[in-house]
Amino acid sequence: MDDINDRIEKLTREAAAVSGGKMVTGTAPNCPPEIQEQFWKNVLAFENAPEVQPFDELVRAGLTLPRAEELDDVALTAALWAMIRGLEELGVYLEFTNHLSDRELYLRLWSNVLREPMALTPDDLQAAWHIQMSSAGSDDDGTEAYLTYYADEETRRQWAEDYPDCPMPERKELPFDRDCHLPSVWASGESG
Numbered sequence: 001m002d003d004i005n006d007r008i009e010k011l012t013r014e015a016a017a018v019s020g021g022k023m024v025t026g027t028a029p030n031c032p033p034e035i036q037e038q039f040w041k042n043v044l045a046f047e048n049a050p051e052v053q054p055f056d057e058l059v060r061a062g063l064t065l066p067r068a069e070e071l072d073d074v075a076l077t078a079a080l081w082a083m084i085r086g087l088e089e090l091g092v093y094l095e096f097t098n099h100l101s102d103r104e105l106y107l108r109l110w111s112n113v114l115r116e117p118m119a120l121t122p123d124d125l126q127a128a129w130h131i132q133m134s135s136a137g138s139d140d141d142g143t144e145a146y147l148t149y150y151a152d153e154e155t156r157r158q159w160a161e162d163y164p165d166c167p168m169p170e171r172k173e174l175p176f177d178r179d180c181h182l183p184s185v186w187a188s189g190e191s192g
Helices: 002-018 033-048 054-060 073-090 102-111 143-150 153-162
Strands: 092-095 129-132
Touching: 002 033, 054 073, 073 092, 073 102, 143 153
Parallel strands: 092 129
Antiparallel strands: none
C-alpha cells in the first residue's frame, strides 16, 4: 500500500509544479487509492497535453471541411455529421445544439469553436471535452439561449429570482432534434 501512496504523493507534487504551486487539493472520504492515482495521472496528462486547434486535428485526420457557403444543404448536413464523428474520435462532444440549424451549427463550429485551442488527449478514453453550443462560438455568454430553449421551469424561476434585473426571455420550443443523436461519452457508460 505504501507504493501506491508514494506514487500518489509524487503525482500530486508533479501537478503542483505544473500549476505553479497554485493548486488546492482534497480527497473524498473513502476514495480508493487506485482512483486517486488514476485521477492524478489524468490531471498530469491534461496539463501536459499540447493545446491544438480541433479544426487542424480533424484536417490532419483526413477530414475535408469546406466553407459552409460552398455546400448545399444535403452536403452540409453530411459534412456536419462527419465533423461530429471526427470530434468524437478526438474526445470532443457537443451538447445543446437543437436551437441551431445544421448550417448555423456547422458555421459556428467551422468559424469559431474548432479554432479555439484545446488540450486534447484522444488516447485517453476517459478524457472528454463537452462543448455546450448554447454559448460556444456565440457573441454572448449563452445564457439567453439556455434560458429560452433548455432550462426547465424551476431553473428559469430560480434565475429570475437570483437576477431580477435581467429580463427573462420567452420560453420557446426547440426547432431541431439533433442532440439525442449526438455521440455522448455518457451514453457509453464512460466517465469524463
